[in-house]
Amino acid sequence: MRQDKIILGIDPGTNIMGYGAIHIIGNDIRLLGAGIISMEKLKDQPLKMKRIFESTIDLLEQFKPDELSIEAPFFGKNVQSMLKLGRAQGIAIAAALVRGVPIFEYSPKKIKQSVTGNGNATKEQVAAMLQKIVSLPPRSPLSPKGREPERKAFDFTELKYLDSTDALGAAICHYFHDGMQSVRNSSQSGNKKVSGWKAFLAENPGRNTSPQPLSSGRGAKT
Structure with a gap:
């Protein structure tokens, strides 16, 4: 059955929250939007939590996703940072x-x-790969003169923070993982449906999928 669903990815944080939305149509992954919600000017933690909740609600209303994919907190040495990230994730969840949106979590x-x-790729390598995987939405309708307006390809290097590409990565990860679940289910029923990362590579032989680092210089989440 042809897939048609929207996945919203979120990279939680108490200073910067990244988001990225994709529309899955068949085997095509179309970018709906990506960006960040900044809370750096808010010094009070409860105010940051309020901003995260309200912003997540706004994103859910804007993109109307069928599913939410969220990045799990990274277990590092800084306990305070882990606690803050855990709070941010919990508020988004x-x-x-x-809103009754199914939630999926990935490390x-x-x-x-x-x-x-x-699994040890850099943030820049993830962003570079997303540049090759994600396509833009279809062109807008023809102009009165019958000419399509010129469109520039979306450049992930234009994103100020890598948190937005991390969020897109979470959405893509869920799409591939969901596809592999479909493979397991169809295998049990005797079908030979193939989906996920390997299927994407097989169905897009012209894509150069070797990750190349992008120029950084963008802010990192704290």
Whole structure:
């Protein structure tokens, strides 16, 4: 059956929250939008939590996703940072629960593995691979003169923060993971349906999928 669904990815944070929305139509992955929600000017933690909740609700209303994919907090040495990220993730999840949107969580390593094939890939390599995987929405209708308006390809290097590409990576990871679940289910029923990362490579032989680092210089999440 032909897929047609919208996935919203979120990379939680108390200073910067990244988001990225994709529309899956068949085997095509179309970019709906990506960006960040900044809370750097808010010094009070409760105000940041309020901003995260309200912003997530706004994103859910804007993109109307069928599913939410969120990055799990990274377990590092800084306990305070882990606690803050956990709060941010919990607030975003609560917003999705309020709207009745199914939630899926993936570790940073799992997301990198799904997007690039390397669980230890850099953020720049993830962004570079997304540049090759994600396509733009269809062109707008013909102008009165019968000419299509010129469109520039979306350049991920234009994104100020890598948090937005991390969020897109979470959405892509869920798409591939969901596809592999379909493979398992169809295999059990005797079908030979193939989906996920390997299927994407097989169906898009012209794509150069070797990750290349992008020029950085963008802010990182704290």
